Amino acid sequence: MKQPILIVGGGPAGLAAAHALGRVGQPSVLVDKADRLGGAPILSGYAKLVPSGEWARDAIGGMVQRVVQDKLVEVHTGTTVKSFAGGPGAFTAELSDGATVRAGAAILATGFTHFDSLNKPEWGFGTFPDVVTTTQVEQMISSGKGVRCPSDGRKPQRVAILLCVGSRDRQIGREWCSKICCTVSANMAMEIREELPDCHVYIYYMDIRTFGLYETKYYWRSQEEFKVKYIKARIAEVTSDGHKLIVKGEDTLVKRPVTIPFDMVVHAIGMDPNVDNKTIAETFGVALEQHGYLGRGNTYGNMGETSRPGVFVAGAATGPETIDDSIGQGHAAAMQALGIVGPSRASA
Ligand SMILES: Cc1cc2nc3c(=O)[nH]c(=O)nc-3n(C[C@H](O)[C@H](O)[C@H](O)COP(=O)(O)OP(=O)(O)OC[C@H]3O[C@@H](n4cnc5c(N)ncnc54)[C@H](O)[C@@H]3O)c2cc1C
Ligand code: SF4
Numbered sequence: 141m142k143q144p145i146l147i148v149g150g151g152p153a154g155l156a157a158a159h160a161l162g163r164v165g166q167p168s169v170l171v172d173k174a175d176r177l178g179g180a181p182i183l184s185g186y187a188k189l190v191p192s193g194e195w196a197r198d199a200i201g202g203m204v205q206r207v208v209q210d211k212l213v214e215v216h217t218g219t220t221v222k223s224f225a226g227g228p229g230a231f232t233a234e235l236s237d238g239a240t241v242r243a244g245a246a247i248l249a250t251g252f253t254h255f256d257s258l259n260k261p262e263w264g265f266g267t268f269p270d271v272v273t274t275t276q277v278e279q280m281i282s283s284g285k286g287v288r289c290p291s292d293g294r295k296p297q298r299v300a301i302l303l304c305v306g307s308r309d310r311q312i313g314r315e316w317c318s319k320i321c322c323t324v325s326a327n328m329a330m331e332i333r334e335e336l337p338d339c340h341v342y343i344y345y346m347d348i349r350t351f352g353l354y355e356t357k358y359y360w361r362s363q364e365e366f367k368v369k370y371i372k373a374r375i376a377e378v379t380s381d382g383h384k385l386i387v388k389g390e391d392t393l394v395k396r397p398v399t400i401p402f403d404m405v406v407h408a409i410g411m412d413p414n415v416d417n418k419t420i421a422e423t424f425g426v427a428l429e430q431h432g433y434l435g436r437g438n439t440y441g442n443m444g445e446t447s448r449p450g451v452f453v454a455g456a457a458t459g460p461e462t463i464d465d466s467i468g469q470g471h472a473a474a475m476q477a478l479g480i481v482g483p484s485r486a487s488a
Contacts, residue, residue, distance in 0.1 A: 151179015153455025156470030228450030255306025
């Protein structure tokens with residue numbers, strides 16, 4: 141019996157790693173602290189994903205099905221790793237469900253934590269019920285109920301989406317760009333306009349980072365085809381006049397104050413380091429990078445390495461990542477781990 145590879149985290153990155161290993165006949169043990177697999181897209185109820193336009197429950201749900209049906213993958217949900225000892229080719233992990241796993245290598249695919257908008261109180265979340273987050277709007281869309289104001293269930297006539305909430309914000313210790321929220325927000329704006337054609341949607345931004353090919357499909361299309369309005373602004377606060385939400389700030393293109401009333405304000409929340417990262421780093425003996433994500437040992441030569449030989453990392457555990465990049469990194473980490481437990485390299 142081949143030694144399995146331990147995979148921690150069953151989101152897109154961990155699922156990709158387990159599937160890749162299964163395809164080459166390599167057993168793995170997949171551990172996730174949540175009570176079901178799928179990671180953020182499933183646990184947070186995302187709607188249609190960018191850039192594929194597929195529903196998260198179909199796209200990522202399909203990845204979950206593929207893994208749970210694979211006899212080479214032993215799944216432990218509702219489980220964490222309590223201890224981890226040994227070296228490459230001979231690790232021992234104690235799981236919180238009482239199981240002991242002997243593994244040749246480990247892959248950490250433990251992902252990220254959504255930014256908690258309560259840490260940005262001046263923008264109204266937690267004070268006004270109609271100030272919501274992108275994940276809440278994703279859930280409204282994926283549940284089929286549609287985009288409605290939580291306070292009274294009415295259809296909003298004006299929606300503001302505020303970008304960079306919990307990202308690129310030194311004041312609250314979050315300097316990083318979360319990479320995907322501009323694109324997700326442009327897509328969400330188009331979905332709102334499609335469902336509610338009379339609703340005006342404004343996107344407040346510092347810079348637009350619909351990187352690569354997303355520029356045409358999301359940034360330009362949202363403006364030209366869906367008439368979404370973009371305002372380059374520095375936002376001061378979100379308040380209420382008792383009837384409407386009021387977004388106050390400065391239009392930084394014309395350098396004038398701008399105050400607009402809205403029915404709903406959406407925070408495009410960023411990707412924080414996983415709140416467990418300190419514990420994960422201690423348990424697995426791996427280093428964190430400066431912001432608190434799991435550190436990468438080597439970016440080019442051996443992608444997926446951590447500071448500890450035999451322990452690899454993939455996906456949003458390493459910093460904000462898209463789903464497709466997380467999947468790519470899951471495959472890369474699987475390949476690295478296989479290099480430890482798999483057939484030895486044929487002599488050249
Ligand atoms: C609002 C929003 C919308 C987004 N929409 C898109 C989109 O449309 N397209 C796109 O490409 N990207 C999107 N993203 C980014 C996407 O969520 C990530 O790219 C993706 O989830 C990363 O996958 P992952 O497997 O690395 O991590 P995760 O999805 O975070 O999965 C990590 C898994 O590890 C588990 N875990 C965590 N800690 C532990 C632990 N200590 N022990 C055991 N298990 C643990 C978790 O339960 C989870 O199942 C969006 C992000 C946000 C914030
Ligand atoms: S992707 Fe856009 S919204 Fe997200 S942090 Fe970067 S610039 Fe801000």
